[in-house]
Amino acid sequence: MAGATQGRGGGLAEDFERDLHIERQTLNMGPSHPATHGTVKFLVELDGENIADIDVQVGYLHRGFEKECESGSWYQAIPYTDRLNYNSAVLANVGFCLAVEKLLGLETPIRCQWQRVLASELSRVGDHLTRCGAACLELQAMTPFLYGIEARELIWDLLESLCGARVTSNYVRIGGVKHAMPESFPAQCRELLSKIRALLADFDAVVTSNRIFVDRLKDTGVISQQDCLRYAVTGPILRSTGVPLDLRKAEPYLTYAEIDFDVPIGEVGDNYDRYLVCVEEMQQSLRIVEQCLAKLEELGPGPVDTLDLRVRWPAKARVFDQMEGLIQQFKSVTEGPRVPAGEGYLAIESANGELGFYLVSDGSEVPTKVRCRPPSFINLAPMPLMLRGALLADLIPTFDFINMIGGECDR
């Protein structure tokens, strides 16, 4: 930059340049900043308006998830997993229960698996809508945010009729789901899906090729494929660099092997690619939801719980009528399932990337170790790398598209 301003008063320009860069300034952003949707603190070292370095400080939402899980029964951990990623609670439910089922060597009924896929894809759409909508909001585009949140409300309406709660669904159980899909659900879902599609189209019309939006996103927060792998970054960020890694394809769990869906990838690895990947993933997830509905209607009503008496609570009809059922209910509730001693790691593709659960059991009813591999936490680590040398304003969209969720990052 020095030397660019030549001519009359060259000395003055030099002084000007030197004064601008004479000392670095440290800026505190957060822990509660209006433009970051997450409780996190950035200690930004600024050289003029450029970011020289960032120290990301997490932990403001640490509430001892693992300690809490290790002090209750396996069942009692399920509601806590809701609170990891509060944008897509079902995904964490599913991940935890699948990991416990892996330790138990348990196979769940077919309807249960399709319902789990249905609920998790709905939450994935909700999560991406929040990410894209909030990113628009923080780039001062209020309208697309409202469209995105309206669509998310519709998703949450659907989750509410399916699971019983909008945000903290507590829907999945070890070896099953809480209750079967209501009969009226497919019709309601199809109706709302068309509304969601219309809102997504409006969202797309307002921002995707809007120059203000594109200029803010293009070539900002770039990360290379190599760096992504070194930092173990997964999810839309990794896919935006061109690696087609999606655990739903790589290690198909539940019924994903039978489902027809595509994996979108980008090429540059900047925020714009991440945005496009997320938008395309929402379309794919809606496709999956439709396939789930068709399949569940084809299957008709039936069992959504495993037969395995080690884990499931007896059916209420038996608890009310039979002594054995009542005794079994007392035993199941007071003791909870005993999981065979051993260790197991199971990862699912959550909205942010690989959500893994590493569980260790000593054969008792209390878990020895419940480790959640949080995609938000690991994806946030390379943020200084993405932003060194960039403008301070680029921090906002980059942080938005990393989509750090405090509950999951800090646990």
Added chain:
Amino acid sequence: MPGQVIKVERAAKLGFLERLYLPMIAKALWVTSRHFFRNLRGFVTGRNRTDFVVQYPEERVDYPDAFRGIPVLVQLEDGQPKCVACGLCEFACPTNCIRIVSGELEGARSERTPQVFELDLSRCMFCGLCEEACPEEALVMSREVEFASYDREGLRFEKEQLLVPEKLLERRLTFLRAGYDRECEPKGGA
């Protein structure tokens, strides 16, 4: 496995019209005004309303059958709780927000009845595990969600506050009863 990897379409450069700002602004205005006038028409005429905001508390949404609100105690016609103070909900609760002291009451229906039943709503997370644990259909999740209070003591609900006549819980009970006889139950019991 069906499905494939697709590359997102990314225009290397914006088109001329898009770079001009103005056509895009017009397009966005078209989208937003379409929403605005459609919502306005519905709001004024009151038919086919498309505006999304519910004018709470004048208007309320109807929660679905599966909805979980405050856990409440089912009250029988004689005014007594159906609860027999077995304490299973206490065991099942992950946050230990239920406290029960059982006792025998004069003229009570069963031998045991809760003398104290305390629910700390500041800790309750509405997971519904207590309802699932209850062996008597005595504790169910209601549709009530409005319990704001000025202090924490106000969130500690006593037995008397939690009693709800069975008639008023009909919808929840119907929903629950539909799932009582799960088809996969092994024949002949455990």
Added chain:
Amino acid sequence: MTTRDDHGSPVLSRLLEALPAAVLATHARLGDATARVDPACIVEVAKLLRDASGLEFEMLTDLTAVDYLGEEPRFEVVYHFYSVARNQRVRIKARVSEAEPRLPSLVPLYASADWMEREVFDLYGVRFVGHPNLKRILLYDEFEGHPLRKDYAKAARQPLIGPRN
């Protein structure tokens, strides 16, 4: 975990072949190839996993620890590696004692180890030698003790530190 067999896993057989002295025990229960290695050799093992052709574990996806209170050595540090190119996983474990909970850091090989090692240090008190910036990450600096250790009481109180400027 007393056998040193490859259990039909090509990753474990490569590991046993290349570094027979480092591998202490293996198992492949539930389909997860697992090897317990000598903590002093962890860098060597990670280097092999990352660089050897046919293994190519580009990612250190997860790093955590388990506290086996009452056993000696007490802590087990657990690494999960994932190979994107070959779509395979392996779990490496290393035990460290309570008296000297030290382990070489993997940060020079895998950048993702940076935050995860800090987290393990924070919550378990295992020190990673060679880590560039080993300090607490989820908790604050004045926190006393390491909360995920089994002997840390769930209801333990911490000193109030007041606002920092």
